[in-house]
Amino acid sequence: MKRLYETMYILRPDLNDQDTDAAIAKYQTILQNNGAEPITIQHRGKRRLAYDIKKHREGIYIQMNFSAEPRTVEEMEKVMRLGEEVIRYLTIKLDPEAIVDVALAEDAPELATASAVAE
Numbered sequence: 001m002k003r004l005y006e007t008m009y010i011l012r013p014d015l016n017d018q019d020t021d022a023a024i025a026k027y028q029t030i031l032q033n034n035g036a037e038p039i040t041i042q043h044r045g046k047r048r049l050a051y052d053i054k055k056h057r058e059g060i061y062i063q064m065n066f067s068a069e070p071r072t073v074e075e076m077e078k079v080m081r082l083g084e085e086v087i088r089y090l091t092i093k094l095d096p097e098a099i100v101d102v103a104l105a106e107d108a109p110e111l112a113t114a115s116a117v118a119e
Helices: 017-033 070-082 096-107 109-118
Strands: 003-011 037-053 056-068 086-093
Touching: 003 017, 003 070, 017 037, 017 056, 017 070, 056 070, 056 086, 070 086
Parallel strands: none
Antiparallel strands: 003 056, 003 086, 037 056
């Protein structure tokens, strides 16, 4: 059964734009080859880390949202763990009801507030 996931990963800050794009494409391809759909990718840019990770003070943040089988996430995380370019990653399973509530709040804030009060 497909579930909704969000993966945030941090790439090494010393990667150039071409290497960064190649790493993003690599993980997107892994998801696509294993049946994930639709895949939304947000490049959050280079940011300072809260603490040093593998002797890096900064990292390039990438966020992916997708729907996939749990085994697909396991496969992608295995490749991230073995890869040199990723210094940290985290995947969370999203609650579909929470996504609907957020969409309502963005489209009509007064409706989302009214439904929250009614509950």
